[in-house]
Amino acid sequence: MAEINTNWCQSVGGVVLRDGRVLLARHTYGAGKGWLIIPGGYVQTGESPEDALRREVYEETGVRVEPRGILGVRFNAKDWYVVFAADYAAGDARSDQDENDLVAWLPVAEALSSPDVPDLTKRLIARAVQGTGMLTPAHYDSIQANPGRLYATQMEENL
Numbered sequence: 001m002a003e004i005n006t007n008w009c010q011s012v013g014g015v016v017l018r019d020g021r022v023l024l025a026r027h028t029y030g031a032g033k034g035w036l037i038i039p040g041g042y043v044q045t046g047e048s049p050e051d052a053l054r055r056e057v058y059e060e061t062g063v064r065v066e067p068r069g070i071l072g073v074r075f076n077a078k079d080w081y082v083v084f085a086a087d088y089a090a091g092d093a094r095s096d097q098d099e100n101d102l103v104a105w106l107p108v109a110e111a112l113s114s115p116d117v118p119d120l121t122k123r124l125i126a127r128a129v130q131g132t133g134m135l136t137p138a139h140y141d142s143i144q145a146n147p148g149r150l151y152a153t154q155m156e157e158n159l
Contacts, residue, residue, distance in 0.1 A: 005045040009079040012053045013040030014086040015128040016065050021105035022125050023093060024117065025060055028101050036106070036116045038083070038124060039063075041099075049082050050149070057086065060096050061103045064089040069134035070151045071127045074120075085128045 015038050016023040024036040041056035043049060050067045057065045065086035074081040093103045111117050111125055127133070135151035 006042045007045050007047075008042060010043040010049070010052075011041060011079065011081045012043060012049050012056065013038045013081065013083045013124070014053050014057050014065055014067065015071060015083065015124050016057065016063065016086045016088055017108070017128055018088040018105065020108055022108050022111050022128075023057075023061060023063060023088075024104060024106055024111060024121070025095070025100035026102040026116075028099060032118075034116075035118050035121075036102075036104075036111070036114065037118060037121045039100075039103075040081075040083070048149075050084070053084050053086060058091070060099055061091075062094040062096075063091040069136040071124050071134060083124050085131075085134055 023039060025039050026036050027033055039057045039060045040053065041060070043052040044055075047055070053067050054065060057063055066089050067084040067086050069085050071083045071085050073083070093105055095101055095103045106114070108125060108129055112122050117125075133153065135153060138150045138152040140147075140150050
């Protein structure tokens with residue numbers, strides 16, 4: 001579960017849609033205990049948010065994903081949480097029997113109406129289904145050696 005190089009102030013989550021279903025996990029601890037929520041977790045020191053999402057979703061669910069864009073960011077004075085829309089790449093959904101006790105592909109309509117799915121998860125699923133307003137990777141020329149990634153709604157490529 002927790003590793004020594006975990007950055008407790010940075011976390012990620014992913015909404016993974018496939019064939020009209022959304023990947024959800026029922027967590028066994030913390031504020032998410034008993035709730036069906038999107039998979040995700042903490043970023044490790046030196047890890048990009050995208051790599052953290054790939055790792056966390058796979059560890060928790062057995063599903064490999066590829067981040068596509070940012071659906072939302074929650075932050076406060078002490079931490080941040082970035083939620084990606086992510087594409088299914090491979091794998092069969094299964095529980096890790098540690099952080100969650102159930103992993104399932106729920107029909108989107110069922111997830112959006114379920115009393116076991118919290119409001120934040122429902123709002124993020126709805127944004128992913130709508131597919132509008134998402135921040136997607138944008139190219140830019142950087143003067144920095146390691147510039148990171150820029151996500152934007154749209155950028156004019158011919159500037």
